[in-house]
Amino acid sequence: MATDSSVQRQSGVALWRQIADRIRGAIANGEYDGTGRVPPEMALAARFGVNRHTVRSALAALAQEDIVRPIQGIGTMIVRKERLNFPISRRTRFIEGLGAQARETEGLLLQSREELASEDLIRRLELAEGSHVVRLETLRKADGRPVSRATAWFPVPRFARIDEAYQRSGSITQAFRSLGLSDYTRVSTEVTATHADAADMKDLELSAGAIVLVTRSLNADPGGKPVQFAISRFPADRVQFTIEN
Amino acid sequence: MATDSSVQRQSGVALWRQIADRIRGAIANGEYDGTGRVPPEMALAARFGVNRHTVRSALAALAQEDIVRPIQGIGTMIVRKERLNFPISRRTRFIEGLGAQARETEGLLLQSREELASEDLIRRLELAEGSHVVRLETLRKADGRPVSRATAWFPVPRFARIDEAYQRSGSITQAFRSLGLSDYTRVSTEVTATHADAADMKDLELSAGAIVLVTRSLNADPGGKPVQFAISRFPADRVQFTIEN
DNA sequence: TCGAAATGTCTATTGTTATAGACAACTGTA
DNA sequence: TACAGTTGTCTATAACAATAGACATTTCGA
Numbered sequence: 001m002a003t004d005s006s007v008q009r010q011s012g013v014a015l016w017r018q019i020a021d022r023i024r025g026a027i028a029n030g031e032y033d034g035t036g037r038v039p040p041e042m043a044l045a046a047r048f049g050v051n052r053h054t055v056r057s058a059l060a061a062l063a064q065e066d067i068v069r070p071i072q073g074i075g076t077m078i079v080r081k082e083r084l085n086f087p088i089s090r091r092t093r094f095i096e097g098l099g100a101q102a103r104e105t106e107g108l109l110l111q112s113r114e115e116l117a118s119e120d121l122i123r124r125l126e127l128a129e130g131s132h133v134v135r136l137e138t139l140r141k142a143d144g145r146p147v148s149r150a151t152a153w154f155p156v157p158r159f160a161r162i163d164e165a166y167q168r169s170g171s172i173t174q175a176f177r178s179l180g181l182s183d184y185t186r187v188s189t190e191v192t193a194t195h196a197d198a199a200d201m202k203d204l205e206l207s208a209g210a211i212v213l214v215t216r217s218l219n220a221d222p223g224g225k226p227v228q229f230a231i232s233r234f235p236a237d238r239v240q241f242t243i244e245n
Numbered sequence: 246m247a248t249d250s251s252v253q254r255q256s257g258v259a260l261w262r263q264i265a266d267r268i269r270g271a272i273a274n275g276e277y278d279g280t281g282r283v284p285p286e287m288a289l290a291a292r293f294g295v296n297r298h299t300v301r302s303a304l305a306a307l308a309q310e311d312i313v314r315p316i317q318g319i320g321t322m323i324v325r326k327e328r329l330n331f332p333i334s335r336r337t338r339f340i341e342g343l344g345a346q347a348r349e350t351e352g353l354l355l356q357s358r359e360e361l362a363s364e365d366l367i368r369r370l371e372l373a374e375g376s377h378v379v380r381l382e383t384l385r386k387a388d389g390r391p392v393s394r395a396t397a398w399f400p401v402p403r404f405a406r407i408d409e410a411y412q413r414s415g416s417i418t419q420a421f422r423s424l425g426l427s428d429y430t431r432v433s434t435e436v437t438a439t440h441a442d443a444a445d446m447k448d449l450e451l452s453a454g455a456i457v458l459v460t461r462s463l464n465a466d467p468g469g470k471p472v473q474f475a476i477s478r479f480p481a482d483r484v485q486f487t488i489e490n
Numbered sequence: 491t492c493g494a495a496a497t498g499t500c501t502a503t504t505g506t507t508a509t510a511g512a513c514a515a516c517t518g519t520a
Numbered sequence: 521t522a523c524a525g526t527t528g529t530c531t532a533t534a535a536c537a538a539t540a541g542a543c544a545t546t547t548c549g550a
Contacts, residue, residue, distance in 0.1 A: 008443065008446070008453040009506095009538095010505095010506070011262075011452065011453025011454060012258065012259035012261055012262030012265075012306070012452075012453065012454055012507090013257065013258050013259070013262060013440075013453050013454040014257035014258070014259075014506095014536085014537060014538090015537075015538070016257055016537075016538085017256070017257030017258060018440070018453075020257070021439075021440055025439060040495075040496060040497085041496080041497070042495095042496085050538075050539085051538060051539045051540070052539095052540095053538070053539070053540085054537080054538060054539080056497085056498090057537085057538090059497095061257070070496095070497060070498090071496090071497075071546085071547085072496070072497045072498065072545065072546045072547075073495080073496055073497065073545075073546035073547030073548075074495095074496065074497080074546080074547060074548080075495090075496060075497080076496095076497080083437075085435075088488050187489075188487060188488065188489050189487070189488040190330075190485050190486065190487045190488075191436055191458070191485060191486040191487075191488070192328075192458070192481060192484075192485040192486075193438035193456045193458050193481040194266075194270060194456065194481065195263070195266055195267075195456065198253070201253070207256065207257075208253040208256030208257065208258050208263075209256060209257055209258040209454070211438045211439065211440065211456050213436070213437075213438050236437060236438040236439065239437075240435055240436060240437040241435065241436040241437075242433060242434070242435045242436075243333050243433065243434040243435075243436070243488050244432070244433050254508095254536095255535095255536075257537090259506085259507060259508085260507080260508070261507080261508085285525075285526060285527085286526080286527070287525095287526085295508075295509085296508060296509045296510070297509095297510095298508070298509070298510085299507085299508060299509080301527085301528090302507085302508090304527095315526095315527060315528085316516090316517085316526090316527075317515065317516045317517080317526070317527045317528065318515075318516035318517035318518080318525080318526055318527065319516085319517060319518085319525095319526065319527080320525090320526065320527080321526095321527080491550100492549105492550090493548105493549095493550085494547100494548090494549090494550100495546100495547085495548085495549105496545100496546080496547075496548100497544100497545080497546075497547100498543100498544075498545070498546095499542100499543085499544070499545095500541105500542085500543085500544095501540100501541090501542090502539100502540085502541090503538100503539080503540080504537100504538080504539075504540100505536105505537080505538075505539095506535105506536080506537070506538090507534100507535080507536070507537085508533100508534080508535075508536090509532100509533080509534075509535090510531100510532085510533080510534100511530105511531090511532090512529105512530085512531090513528100513529085513530085514527100514528075514529075514530095515526100515527080515528070515529095516525105516526080516527075516528090517524105517525085517526075517527100518523105518524095518525090518526100519522100519523090519524090519525105520521100520522090520523085520524100
């Protein structure tokens with residue numbers, strides 16, 4: 001692991017940001033687990049082939065995200081290290097999927113509105129032309145850290161009051177249950193990735209240039225009737241998906 | 246869709262790169278399908294709230310990637326617009342998964358070597374301590390465009406000659422078949438995303454700051470014995486995954 | 491108590507990124 | 521043919537990113 005080049009100049013991405021992204025990834029991968037701290041600034045500077053000040057800019061960005069905390073005279077300690085795993089299967093459930101990975105989970109309702117279904121939604125949810133849907137904007141946290149931002153649509157009138165049910169329980173599964181739907185299954189999940197936009201940065205507490213994993217998922221009731229279509233956004237440095245077949 | 250802010254200053258990511266990424270994404274999402282061209286430079290500058298020269302830098306980067314081609318007096322034409330879909334299931338096959346999305350596919354063997362299995366590989370492939378594996382570095386293309394870079398490991402001696410078999414056929418499925426394994430299934434797939442590294446940029450023809458989707462997948466024979474573990478990297482702006490349950 | 495090793499702060503300089511304005515060159519249409 | 525609309529090129533300036541070096545401050549252990 002001598003002079004690990006791997007940072008590019010004149011690429012439109014500042015060196016300090018490339019280095020910050022790589023250190024964040026290394027922390028998430030447990031590469032510094034032995035010491036509980038990041039290597040000294042001089043060592044990182046040598047490894048990436050940059051000036052110490054450039055490394056300091058990178059570490060300052062990570063400190064800003066509360067991922068590390070520098071202590072004068074000691075080093076730069078790792079505060080948080082996490083990559084939550086979400087299993088994707090027929091029985092995908094957000095909270096159960098997390099299992100023992102988080103002590104406490106939270107589901108916040110940011111906004112809800114009834115609206116006319118778009119063409120795409122009509123196709124996905126198998127609705128009649130001109131149907132209405134409820135749209136929920138939610139933010140989910142695990143142990144206080146945001147792990148996903150989702151926009152979900154539900155057919156109306158069947159789930160007209162799901163916003164209230166979600167607000168009470170903070171769980172889609174619970175909300176469905178309180179509206180008389182005791183079981184549902186995941187029909188399909190599309191996964192892509194993109195850069196964080198302004199809303200991601202705000203809600204998911206990310207910095208510019210961060211990556212979000214985007215899923216488009218469809219859930220149906222036991223009879224196969226679609227009950228929910230959702231677009232969810234997860235911070236890529238804190239989350240991975242596992243598909244078990 | 247008035248003054249779409251959504252580009253961040255002083256974020257460590259140059260404005261021209263953020264804008265290039267957003268235009269590339271918009272093209273992939275078919276937002277300019279009506280005209281077949283990108284909006285005029287002045288319109289984009291107004292929309293992103295930047296100078297025209299900054300937009301030109303972004304478009305120059307996309308032209309470099311052969312995504313657009315500017316024509317003086319006319320506008321900036323969209324040359325390529327693609328987002329391949331890869332289904333992930335028990336029967337995930339690279340080439341069949343592409344189906345009609347590509348006229349022609351290609352599998353190149355970049356490198357192969359026999360090596361000692363790492364701890365992680367011993368666990369994943371259920372090998373005995375000290376076992377050896379064959380490592381294949383492959384690059385896959387669809388219609389001439391690179392769509393994935395993969396490192397795959399296979400148990401030895403069962404698949405000792407798989408490199409030759411792959412080189413002949415350009416297909417893992419075919420290579421398995423020629424070694425007497427007529428069927429296999431996908432056991433699990435982990436999906437994450439990260440920034441493109443130097444090798445990604447070279448092999449996948451990406452520019453710095455681009456996003457790659459990373460999968461870690463395990464295949465097993467019909468008896469459940471693991472036959473392949475692979476880490477694959479896909480350009481996120483050209484690829485999405487679909488999990489059908 | 492001293493020194494090694496680490497982070498913190500300051501000044502100065504250079505190269506890249508972004509803005510600004512002006513005008514040239516090219517295309518299609520009225 | 522004239523013109524509106526588009527991309528291409530040039531110059532100049534300001535803001536940000538990166539390098540360089542020096543020295544202060546803090547902590548831990550010999």
